[in-house]
Amino acid sequence: xxxxxxxxxxxxxxxxxxxxxxxxxxxxxxxxxxxxxxxxxxxxxxxxxxxxxxxxxxxxxxxxxxxxxxxxxxxxxxxxxxxxxxxxxxxxxxxxxxxxxxxxxxxxxxxxxxxxxxxxxxxxxxxxxxxxxxxxxxxxxxxxxxxxxxxxxxxxxxxxxxxxxxxxxxxxxxxxxxxxxxxxxxxxxxxxxxxxxxxxxxxxxxxxxxxxxxxxxxxxxxxx
Ligand SMILES: [Fe+2]
Ligand SMILES: [Fe+2]
Numbered sequence: 001x002x003x004x005x006x007x008x009x010x011x012x013x014x015x016x017x018x019x020x021x022x023x024x025x026x027x028x029x030x031x032x033x034x035x036x037x038x039x040x041x042x043x044x045x046x047x048x049x050x051x052x053x054x055x056x057x058x059x060x061x062x063x064x065x066x067x068x069x070x071x072x073x074x075x076x077x078x079x080x081x082x083x084x085x086x087x088x089x090x091x092x093x094x095x096x097x098x099x100x101x102x103x104x105x106x107x108x109x110x111x112x113x114x115x116x117x118x119x120x121x122x123x124x125x126x127x128x129x130x131x132x133x134x135x136x137x138x139x140x141x142x143x144x145x146x147x148x149x150x151x152x153x154x155x156x157x158x159x160x161x162x163x164x165x166x167x168x169x170x171x172x173x174x175x176x177x178x179x180x181x182x183x184x185x186x187x188x189x190x191x192x193x194x195x196x197x198x199x200x201x202x203x204x205x206x207x208x209x210x211x212x213x214x215x216x217x218x219x220x221x222x223x224x
Pocket of ligand 1: 130
């Protein structure tokens with residue numbers, strides 16, 4: 001396993017957004033032939049206020065619940081340390097899902113489907129963090145070749161996900177494909193953990209390191 005460097009406390013930037021909206025309810029027209037009512041078919045009824053309030057309240061609760069879920073999920077990972085340690089932990093988690101997939105047999109369709117969904121989400125979040133933060137930072141530090149190679153390998157990961165999706169969990173060669181997939185991911189993770197990331201980390205200032213850590217955490221938060 002990779003030799004991890006000492007952790008520093010991570011900073012995580014958080015932002016809050018506020019929005020407001022207003023609705024003009026005074027748009028009824030006198031030109032309508034149905035003068036008996038000065039309300040259009042789309043105007044809000046007398047008793048609509050509480051319904052609208054409940055709908056807005058429901059949306060707010062849903063948003064808060066999702067925000068809380070993300071905070072919980074990412075909060076645990078944010079405690080894991082610097083950007084390279086966060087990413088190495090995610091490699092371990094993905095490989096552990098692969099191992100569970102490889103321990104299934106053809107009769108466990110549901111379990112296979114659930115694990116495949118979990119793996120897809122884990123790899124998607126992980127790739128997003130690397131492709132949106134770490135690889136661009138690598139390119140900025142004149143390591144374009146390495147960044148391009150790693151991103152190309154992410155393309156292979158997506159191809160494996162596509163092929164597994166197409167073949168279905170009951171395919172006779174499903175395990176074989178998962179095994180091949182795991183070994184590709186393990187090799188890619190090894191390259192990152194043992195070669196690219198340590199070298200890159202060594203070359204950066206503490207401030208830069210903290211900035212990349214905060215950006216990886218923020219990206220992971222929105223992808224969680
Ligand atoms: Fe990667
Ligand atoms: Fe990675």
